[in-house]
Amino acid sequence: MKFLLTPRLDFVFKKLFTQDTEILTDLVNCVLDLPGDRRILSVEVRNPAILPEELTKKFIILDIRATDDQNRHYDIEMQVRRYASYSKRILYYLSRMYSEQLESGEDYETLRPVIGIHFLDYTEFPKYEKTFHFRFELRDRNHPALRLTEDMCLHLFELPKLRRMTETCGNKNLLEWLHFFNHAHEEGDKKMREHYTNPKVRKAFDVLEKLSADDITRQHAEMREKALKDEVSMLAAAERKGMEKGVKEGMEKKGRETARSLIVMGKLSPDEIAQVTGLSLNEVRELRENEGTSH
Numbered sequence: 001m002k003f004l005l006t007p008r009l010d011f012v013f014k015k016l017f018t019q020d021t022e023i024l025t026d027l028v029n030c031v032l033d034l035p036g037d038r039r040i041l042s043v044e045v046r047n048p049a050i051l052p053e054e055l056t057k058k059f060i061i062l063d064i065r066a067t068d069d070q071n072r073h074y075d076i077e078m079q080v081r082r083y084a085s086y087s088k089r090i091l092y093y094l095s096r097m098y099s100e101q102l103e104s105g106e107d108y109e110t111l112r113p114v115i116g117i118h119f120l121d122y123t124e125f126p127k128y129e130k131t132f133h134f135r136f137e138l139r140d141r142n143h144p145a146l147r148l149t150e151d152m153c154l155h156l157f158e159l160p161k162l163r164r165m166t167e168t169c170g171n172k173n174l175l176e177w178l179h180f181f182n183h184a185h186e187e188g189d190k191k192m193r194e195h196y197t198n199p200k201v202r203k204a205f206d207v208l209e210k211l212s213a214d215d216i217t218r219q220h221a222e223m224r225e226k227a228l229k230d231e232v233s234m235l236a237a238a239e240r241k242g243m244e245k246g247v248k249e250g251m252e253k254k255g256r257e258t259a260r261s262l263i264v265m266g267k268l269s270p271d272e273i274a275q276v277t278g279l280s281l282n283e284v285r286e287l288r289e290n291e292g293t294s295h
Contacts, residue, residue: 002209002212002213003212004184004185004208004209004212005185005208005211005212005217005218005221006184006185007078007180007181007184007185007204007208008078008080008119008121008159008181008182009078009080009221009224009225010062010077010078010079010080010224011050011055011062011220011221011224012208012211012217012221013062013078013119013181014050014062014063014064014078015050015211015217016204016207016208016211017045017064017076018045018048018064019207019211020203020204020207021042021043021044021045022200022203023200023201023203023204023207024043024045024064024066024076025040025041025042025043025068026173026198026200026201027076027117027177027200028040028043028066028068028074028076028117030171030173030174030177030198031117031155031174032115032155033171033174040068040069040070041068041069042068042069043066043067043068043069043074044066044067044068045064045065045066046065046066046067047063047064047065050062050220052220052223055220055223055224055227056223056224056226056227057227059231061077062077062078063075063076063077063093064076064077065097070112071112072112072113072114072115073097073098073101073112073113073114073115074114074115074116074117075090075093075094075097075114075115075116075117075118076116076117076118077116077117077118077119078119078121078181079118079119079120079121079122080121080122080228081122081228081231082122082124086124090116090118090154093116094114094116094152094154095152097114098111098114098151098152111151112151113150113151113152113153114151114152114153115152115153115154115155116153116154116155116156117155118154118155118156118157119157119159119178119181120156120157120158120159121159121160122158122160123158123160123161124156124158125158129161130165131161132157132158132159132161132162132165132178133155133156133157134154134155134156134157134158135153135154135155135156136153136154136156137150137152137153137154138152157178159178159181159182162178162179162182163182172197173198173201176195176196176197176198176201177198177201179195179196180196180201180204180205184204184205184208185208256277256279256283256287258277259273259277259279259283259284259287260287262277263284263287263288270284270285270288
């Protein structure tokens, strides 16, 4: 079986869908699940370039910005790592895409919808085990059928859940795309062509094969994977350092509280209090002076 890059790597995902806008158009159509008379005919990518030096930058987002033939705006991402403030970030991105359409003095009627389509290679909402596709919109809480506007929407797909689930949704073409993201790098040519019925997914597999056979693309993919691993290690180290600092501060606080109690009781010498609490003799003496002045 040929070696294939995984389309779940954000670098590969962006290369794949910016090289051929036909497959990107089909992916968007499958996500939106529009009727035939409303289907998107074409998509233009607004940020196709991926500079090699960007691949090792910290926290870079390799998203795809696109507009369709009806001038709707899209932010399309393969999200490979968890962000503590993910929800705030995407709300900011979509809001900025919306506001940047309007020049000073222009009519609000000229604003066009902004749609986020995000594929997550992790689980954002673990409590909802049976749901892998979320759609967030501006709706009234008491009247869910009432939308304030259709101008802002986020489709979010949790790919790990789909790998565990046996249930399927009615959108067969969308499921083929999601299966492609999860398994294309594991499947042989023959198995792939037997499994997929959507010709655009088959075309995406051909593009993935070409990308995987290109030495420069593979090197850049390796650079990106290493940068992501280094980023995870850096965040883990920072978290451990923060936890260690918190434990130390907690122990010191508890030691000072215990020392104050022992000082008030007056049964132990400063040396003995220092041994019991782990504080230095100078710290105990300082606490003792403060307790003395406060009584």
